Amino acid sequence: MAGATSLHAAADPAVRFESRSATREAPWVKWTLIAVSLAFFALFLLLPLIAVFVEALRKGWDAYIAALVEPDALSAIRLTLLAAAISVPLNLSFGVAAAWAIAKFDFRGKHLLITLIDLPFSVSPVVAGLIYVLVFGAQGWFGPWLQAHDLKVIFAVPGIVLATVFVTFPFIARELIPLMQAQGKEEEEAAVVLGANGWQTFRYVTLPNIKWGLLYGVILCNARAMGEFGAVSVVSGHIRGLTNTLPLHVEILYNEYQFAAAFAVASLLALLALVTLAVKTWIEHQATQSGDASQ
Amino acid sequence: MSIQVQNIHKAFGDFVALGDVSLDFPTGELVALLGPSGCGKTTLLRIIAGLESADSGRVLLDGEDASDTHVRERHVGFVFQHYALFRHMNVFDNVAFGLRMKPRRERPSEQDIAGKVHDLLKLVQLDWLADRFPAQLSGGQRQRIALARALAVEPRVLLLDEPFGALDAKVRKELRRWLRRLHDELHITSIFVTHDQEEALEVADRVVLMDHGRVEQIGTPEEVYRQPATPFVYGFLGAVNHFSGRLEGEGIRVGDALLRHVAPEFKHGDDVIAFARPHELEVLTDDSVAGGVPARVARILSFGVTARVELEGLNGTGNQHFEVELSSEQAERLALREGQTVRLNPSRLRVFAR
Amino acid sequence: MSRPAARVLPGFNLTLGYTLFYLSIIVLVPLSAVFIKTASLGLSQFWDVVTTPRVLASYRLSFGASLLAAAINAVFGLMLAWVLVRYRFPGKKLIDALVDLPFALPTAVAGIALTALYAPNGWLGSLLAPLDIKIAFGPPGVLVALIFIGLPFVVRTVQPILEDLDTELEEASASLGAQRWQTFRHVILPILLPALLTGFALAFARAVGEYGSVIFIAGNIPMVSEITPLMIITKLEQYDYAGATAIAVVMLVFSFLLLLAINGLQAWTEKATGRNR
Numbered sequence: 020m021a022g023a024t025s026l027h028a029a030a031d032p033a034v035r036f037e038s039r040s041a042t043r044e045a046p047w048v049k050w051t052l053i054a055v056s057l058a059f060f061a062l063f064l065l066l067p068l069i070a071v072f073v074e075a076l077r078k079g080w081d082a083y084i085a086a087l088v089e090p091d092a093l094s095a096i097r098l099t100l101l102a103a104a105i106s107v108p109l110n111l112s113f114g115v116a117a118a119w120a121i122a123k124f125d126f127r128g129k130h131l132l133i134t135l136i137d138l139p140f141s142v143s144p145v146v147a148g149l150i151y152v153l154v155f156g157a158q159g160w161f162g163p164w165l166q167a168h169d170l171k172v173i174f175a176v177p178g179i180v181l182a183t184v185f186v187t188f189p190f191i192a193r194e195l196i197p198l199m200q201a202q203g204k205e206e207e208e209a210a211v212v213l214g215a216n217g218w219q220t221f222r223y224v225t226l227p228n229i230k231w232g233l234l235y236g237v238i239l240c241n242a243r244a245m246g247e248f249g250a251v252s253v254v255s256g257h258i259r260g261l262t263n264t265l266p267l268h269v270e271i272l273y274n275e276y277q278f279a280a281a282f283a284v285a286s287l288l289a290l291l292a293l294v295t296l297a298v299k300t301w302i303e304h305q306a307t308q309s310g311d312a313s314q
Numbered sequence: 315m316s317i318q319v320q321n322i323h324k325a326f327g328d329f330v331a332l333g334d335v336s337l338d339f340p341t342g343e344l345v346a347l348l349g350p351s352g353c354g355k356t357t358l359l360r361i362i363a364g365l366e367s368a369d370s371g372r373v374l375l376d377g378e379d380a381s382d383t384h385v386r387e388r389h390v391g392f393v394f395q396h397y398a399l400f401r402h403m404n405v406f407d408n409v410a411f412g413l414r415m416k417p418r419r420e421r422p423s424e425q426d427i428a429g430k431v432h433d434l435l436k437l438v439q440l441d442w443l444a445d446r447f448p449a450q451l452s453g454g455q456r457q458r459i460a461l462a463r464a465l466a467v468e469p470r471v472l473l474l475d476e477p478f479g480a481l482d483a484k485v486r487k488e489l490r491r492w493l494r495r496l497h498d499e500l501h502i503t504s505i506f507v508t509h510d511q512e513e514a515l516e517v518a519d520r521v522v523l524m525d526h527g528r529v530e531q532i533g534t535p536e537e538v539y540r541q542p543a544t545p546f547v548y549g550f551l552g553a554v555n556h557f558s559g560r561l562e563g564e565g566i567r568v569g570d571a572l573l574r575h576v577a578p579e580f581k582h583g584d585d586v587i588a589f590a591r592p593h594e595l596e597v598l599t600d601d602s603v604a605g606g607v608p609a610r611v612a613r614i615l616s617f618g619v620t621a622r623v624e625l626e627g628l629n630g631t632g633n634q635h636f637e638v639e640l641s642s643e644q645a646e647r648l649a650l651r652e653g654q655t656v657r658l659n660p661s662r663l664r665v666f667a668r
Numbered sequence: 669m670s671r672p673a674a675r676v677l678p679g680f681n682l683t684l685g686y687t688l689f690y691l692s693i694i695v696l697v698p699l700s701a702v703f704i705k706t707a708s709l710g711l712s713q714f715w716d717v718v719t720t721p722r723v724l725a726s727y728r729l730s731f732g733a734s735l736l737a738a739a740i741n742a743v744f745g746l747m748l749a750w751v752l753v754r755y756r757f758p759g760k761k762l763i764d765a766l767v768d769l770p771f772a773l774p775t776a777v778a779g780i781a782l783t784a785l786y787a788p789n790g791w792l793g794s795l796l797a798p799l800d801i802k803i804a805f806g807p808p809g810v811l812v813a814l815i816f817i818g819l820p821f822v823v824r825t826v827q828p829i830l831e832d833l834d835t836e837l838e839e840a841s842a843s844l845g846a847q848r849w850q851t852f853r854h855v856i857l858p859i860l861l862p863a864l865l866t867g868f869a870l871a872f873a874r875a876v877g878e879y880g881s882v883i884f885i886a887g888n889i890p891m892v893s894e895i896t897p898l899m900i901i902t903k904l905e906q907y908d909y910a911g912a913t914a915i916a917v918v919m920l921v922f923s924f925l926l927l928l929a930i931n932g933l934q935a936w937t938e939k940a941t942g943r944n945r
Contacts, residue, residue, distance in 0.1 A: 032831045033756045041365050041385050041842035042835050043754075048848075053757055056748040062792075063816050064769050067781035070791065074784050113690045120684040123677050132687070134931060138695055141923040141930075143877025145897040146916045149904065150698035153705050158909060160701065184694055208676050217678035239771065246774025248880035249897065253904065266776040266880070273780050273884065282784075285777040292772035299772075300765045365839050385842045392843040398836035402858040402940070411854070412844030467845055 071289045074282035086272075086280035087287065094260045095268040095284070098176065102251075102264060103244040106184040110240055114191030115233075119221075122199035123207065133196065139188040147185045148253025151178055174256030179264060182250040187240045194236035195229060202228055231306035235299065242295040246288055315376045315470040315503050316341045317362060322371035324357055324527075331357040332368070333527040339471075342501045344494070346508055346518035350550070354527040355507045356475055362505065363473050364388045375470060391469030391502075395476040397460040399448040405459050406431055406444040412467035434462040437496070454485040458492075465500075474506035478513060490517050511551050515539060523547050545666045548589045555595060555636050557588045557607065557660075558668060566665070571607045571657075577665045585668040590660040592639035597623065598657040599648055606657030609636055611650050621645035628655065702920060705913045717914040722890055723899055727918075729807060730896040734875035737814035738822075742868045745822025746860070752823070753830040767824070770817045775880025782813055783885045805887030810895060813881040818871030825867035829860055829937070862937040869933055873926045877919065 036042045043049070076083055086092060117136060121129060139147065153159050155172035165172060172178045206228070210220040226233075248266040255262045257271065265288055272281035317339040324332040332354045339345050347355040360366040362373055364385035372381045380388055399408050409431045413422055422430065435441035438458040448456055457477065464472060477493065478486040494517050497504055508514050514521050515535040523530040523538060523546075531543040542548035559568035561584045566573045573588070580586060598606050609625035612635075616622075620639050627634035636658055640648070650656070706714060717723070751757075752764050770778065786793045786803040793804055803809050833856065841851040879897040886893045894902075896919060903912035 031756060033754055035835060036754045037756060039365060039835055039839065040367060041839040044848055049755055052747060053751050053755060056744065056751045057763070059744045060748060060763060060767075063812070063819060064766060066785055066791070067778060067816065068766075068769060068773070070781045070784045071777060074781075109690075113687065116683040116690075117687040119679060120687055124675065124680045124684070126684070132691075134927065135691060135695070137927070138699075141873050141877070141927045142699070143879065143897050143900075143916075143919055143923070145879050145900050146702070146877070146919055149900060149912060149916050150701050152904070153701040153909065153913065154698050156909070181694075185698070188694055204677060211676055211678075220677070221679075242772045246772075246777070248774060248776040249878075252879075253901065266774045269774075269776050269780065270884075278784075281780060285774075285780060288774045288777045289781075292769060292774070292777075295772040296765050296768055299768065300761075363843060365843070385839070386845050386847065388843075389845075390843060392840065394836045394840060396834075396836060398834065398840035400837065400840075400855055400858075411841070411846070415841075415844060415846040415850050415854070463840075463844065 068289060071282055071286050074278065075286035077282070078279040082279055083283045083286075086277075086283035089280075091260050091263065092268060092284055095263045095265045096287075098179065098263065099245050099265045101176070102180050102183045103241055105180050106187050106244045107237060107241050109184055110187055110191050111233075111237060113188075114195050114236060117192045118195035118199045118229075119225075121196050122202075123204045136189050136192050136196075139185055144186055144247065144249030145253060147250040148182050151181050151185070151254055155181075173254050174258065175262060178254035179251050179262060182254045183244050183247055186247050186250050187244045190240035190243065191233070191236035194232050194239070198229055198232040199225070231302050231309065235302050235306075238295055238298050238302070242292060245291060316374075317471055317503060317505070318374040318377075319358070319362065320372045320374065322358065322361060322368045322373070324354075324361065324366070324368050330527050332361070335371070335527070335529055337522060337529065337532070339503060339505060341503055343519040344497045344504045344506070344517065345520045345522060346506055346514035347522050347524060348508055348511060348514040348550075349524035349530075351509055352526075353524045355509075355524050358524070359473050359475055359505060359507050362471075363390050363392045365392070389467065389470045391464030391467070391472040393457075393460045393464050393472070393474040393477055395479055397448075397456045397480075399456055399460060399463070401448050404445055404447050405435070405440070405451070408448070408459060409434055409463045409466050411463065430466065431462075434466055437465075438462045452485075453481045454489055457481065457489060461496075465502075469502070472502050472504040474504065476508060477506050478508070478510075486513075493517060515551070523550065525550075542589075542664065545587060545589070548664060548666075553592050553637055555590050555592065555638075555658075555660075557590075557663075558585075559588065560585055566663070568607055572605070573607070573660060573663065574605060575660075575663045575665065580665065580667070586665050587668045588660070588663045588665045590663055592622070592637045593620075594660055594662045595636065595638045596659045596661055597638055597640070597648055597650070598659055599650070599654075606659035607636075608655060608657050611652050611654045611656060614645070614650055614652060616642065616645055623650060625656070625658065699920070702913055702916050705910065706917045709910050709914060713910075714914050714917075717911045718918050722894070723896070723915060725891045726894045726896045726899045729810060729893065730876055733807060733810045733814055733895075734872050734878075737811055737818050737875050738868045738872035740811075740815055741818045741822045741871045742864055745819055745867060745871075746826055746864060748819075749823045749826040749830055753827060768820050770820050775817065775878065776884070778816055779813060779881040779884035782816060782881065783809070786812055786885065804885050806889070806893050807886075809885035809887065810882050810893060813885050814875040814878060817878055817881055818875050821870040821874060822864070822867035825863045825870065825937075826860060829863045833859065859940070862933060862940045866930060866933040866937055869926060869930045873923065873930065876926075877923065 121133065152173055155161050155165060155178065157166065157173070172181070206224050207220050210224045215223065246266055248270070251264055252267060252270070255264070255267055257263060257267060259271070263271065265284060269281050269285045269288070272284060319335060319337050322332050322335045335354070335358060347358060349355045357366060361368050364380070364383060368381070372379050374380065375388065400411065403411070410427050413427045413430065432441055432444070435444060438461060440455060440458055440462070443451065443455060443459070448459070451459065478489055481489065490513060518535060520532065521535055521538050522532050525546050531538050531547045533541070538547060539551055542551060548554060557566065557568045557573065559566040559573070561577060561580050561582055562572065563582065564574060564576055566575050566586060566588055575588065577586070608628040610628055611623060612626050613624040614621065619642060621642055623638045623640065623645070625636040625638065627636060638658065709717070748767065752760060783790070783804050785791050786809060788794065788797045788802065788804070790804065796803060803812055837855055838851050841855045846854070877897060879895070882895055883898060886895060888894055888898060896915065900912045900915050903915065
């Protein structure tokens with residue numbers, strides 16, 4: 020009966036549909052749909068991924084390694100790591116603070132605030148770069164002041180970091196807000212009633228409940244931070260060895276027709292993407308196991 | 315139209331939902347499939363509808379083997395426990411759905427559909443709700459719309475899965491009577507699944523009792539209540555007191571006491587279990603009268619027309635709870651006190667082998 | 669707000685204050701710069717900048733290709749989500765995980781990879797070249813890149829709704845005599861529609877602003893295959909900040925309208941399916 024069938028459904032939702040005659044299609048429909056979807060998937064997702072690695076190794080392992088250890092590549096790796104190392108913690112602290120305020124308290128304008136937090140997602144990366152040029156560029160609001168004090172933001176590392184922070188701004192917050200809203204505030208209130216202070220409440224009650232959602236947001240935020248191209252491209256100035264991140268380095272090599280080298284560097288980023296997806300899948304698995312659905 | 319199921323077997327993994335079930339449902343009757351949750355009754359109903367397929371066995375509709383017929387070709391009306399109304403359609407469109415899905419050459423004109431839908435809505439007394447959406451209806455209204463929707467395609471049989479399960483007690487009682495009247499009007503062969511024995515006994519022409527994937531008993535409500543075929547049926551159909559003992563001549567030895575009972579189907583020395591309903595126990599306070607099982611009064615509930623006495627068994631029946639139902643006058647006459655020791659003597663016993 | 673003393677949990681002022689401060693300096697103040705800068709242009713000047721033929725051609729390409737890509741993704745994304753939820757087949761878990769690749773793969777990498785595939789001498793391009801079909805370095809290349817980046821939006825918004833779908837609805841439909849496709853068309857699709865439109869809008873919004881994956885494969889031929897974000901870059905490279913900003917304003921206004929539409933659609937999805945995302 021109901022109890023017996025739902026036991027099966029726990030494993031894979033498909034079982035629920037495939038085991039009932041009224042919710043399954045004829046085999047030819049099923050396999051046609053699978054074939055068409057997988058062809059689409061292969062054409063648009065799988066083949067590009069494979070192409071990166073094949074093209075990267077076109078000139079052999081030696082050329083591949085050489086492209087990665089070349090000084091400009093190494094400095095691009097360093098800058099990419101630096102930009103992520105700054106923007107992820109900044110957006111993490113913001114995400115936690117915003118989710119705490121929004122999920123645990125009621126105040127006017129909450130919906131507007133949530134919409135504003137989502138805003139960077141709907142802004143073109145190019146526009147994201149542009150706004151910092153308008154603020155900190157030579158002709159921008161703070162341009163003359165910065166020049167007078169011999170400080171450089173645009174076409175320098177701070178600009179790259181700022182642009183990265185902007186495009187990754189909502190990642191952690193939008194992961195945590197719905198999760199913490201769904202969890203309510205009863206457990207935190209119980210902790211306070213039992214005498215815990217604010218930090219203890221967060222550390223011992225809230226954090227264990229949101230850890231998978233938090234990690235999920237961090238992973239996605241990090242992937243975007245290391246991979247951002249458009250926004251960073253606008254503010255970087257493309258100075259080799261100085262203001263080049265990995266994606267920008269890929270572009271330069273590619274435009275110089277050093278295809279194998281470009282794909283070698285690109286393969287590094289593709290590996291990062293695969294690791295991100297693997298960790299993400301693992302987190303989703305952990306979250307379902309522990310019963311706190313992070314999505 | 316008649317329904318027969320023959321040797322139906324169905325397992326989910328290691329769990330046997332139905333073990334070799336064979337049943338006949340005569341034309342025009344309203345039959346209840348009654349049993350505790352997990353007994354296989356819903357699975358049987360879904361197999362009859364074609365929503366689930368049996369591992370082995372056959373379903374005959376009007377004498378024809380329908381085992382390989384898809385649910386959409388079986389022409390059965392099915393009312394789901396949670397109604398499964400289409401929430402994006404209003405009541406009218408929900409009821410009209412089955413007619414509109416017919417192949418073009420069989421499909422009635424929109425005008426005929428409208429006429430038919432309104433007739434059905436009148437039949438379920440809800441024609442004033444045609445423009446509402448399911449979310450705007452009460453549970454009882456949804457139930458009746460679901461029924462109207464199932465009837466729209468003129469099904470050969472009507473199958474209802476826990477039709478009143480999701481309703482509150484008052485609405486449930488009303489709808490029961492309403493369903494019975496509706497059946498008397500339509501005379502369509504109907505099967506409904508329920509775990510509520512009162513519901514089954516009150517509404518159905520015939521009751522099929524099921525447990526652990528097997529049929530325990532089939533009969534009219536009167537038959538199954540008066541002559542329960544198995545201890546399970548006895549226990550499932552109402553409150554019960556049971557006595558474990560051994561047959562001794564013209565009685566059953568329970569602990570130190572001997573309960574008078576003639577059971578020709580057993581022989582001397584057989585281990586038996588005997589059942590009595592709460593109203594079938596007599597409370598003896600007079601020590602000069604012999605017989606009965608000693609027990610101590612634990613609690614007296616004397617509101618309403620009847621009084622209920624809860625007792626704890628003594629001596630050989632220690633740790634056992636008894637429940638006795640008395641009329642208020644009897645209770646007053648006995649003047650029981652909590653803690654008092656009495657004896658319980660069954661006026662009627664139903665005996666099964668142990 | 670009126671009775672702060674009644675708050676049991678600590679940290680409201682601190683966290684909300686920090687949130688608003690951080691939101692302002694990172695997002696709101698810099699974004700406002702775009703509008704303030706544009707105000708320095710007169711209205712007619714602004715109009716001239718955003719309606720030059722080359723910019724107009726870029727709108728047509730950006731919006732047209734984005735709409736088409738989102739529509740293609742709506743169809744195939746729905747199919748992929750359906751297959752992932754409804755059927756068991758080998759490799760399903762891997763495919764499910766890889767659907768998010770466009771979220772995780774840097775756009776520049778996607779751009780050069782797609783170019784390598786669809787260029788006339790590429791893996792797929794060389795198969796299509798004899799048929800006189802050219803994908804890379806023209807508008808079809810833009811479309812391919814936008815399909816790539818938009819696909820997960822549709823799959824991931826439709827998938828959870830499909831998973832939650834009550835089997836009883838389809839069973840009810842079948843028991844009333846509906847054919848399988850009738851059940852899909854009249855029962856399942858209406859339930860999925862809000863989520864499908866949300867996914868479509870998300871994919872569309874992302875595609876309009878996309879730069880990295882498109883720029884390599886587009887060919888960037890003026891009046892033919894230049895996207896609007898590229899026009900901003902072009903103006904910037906000519907130090908025409910006012911011009912770049914004017915086009916940015918057009919894009920931002922459009923993004924905001926789309927954001928409003930998406931919020932509305934999501935509210936509709938929640939209402940229609942009774943679930944909270």
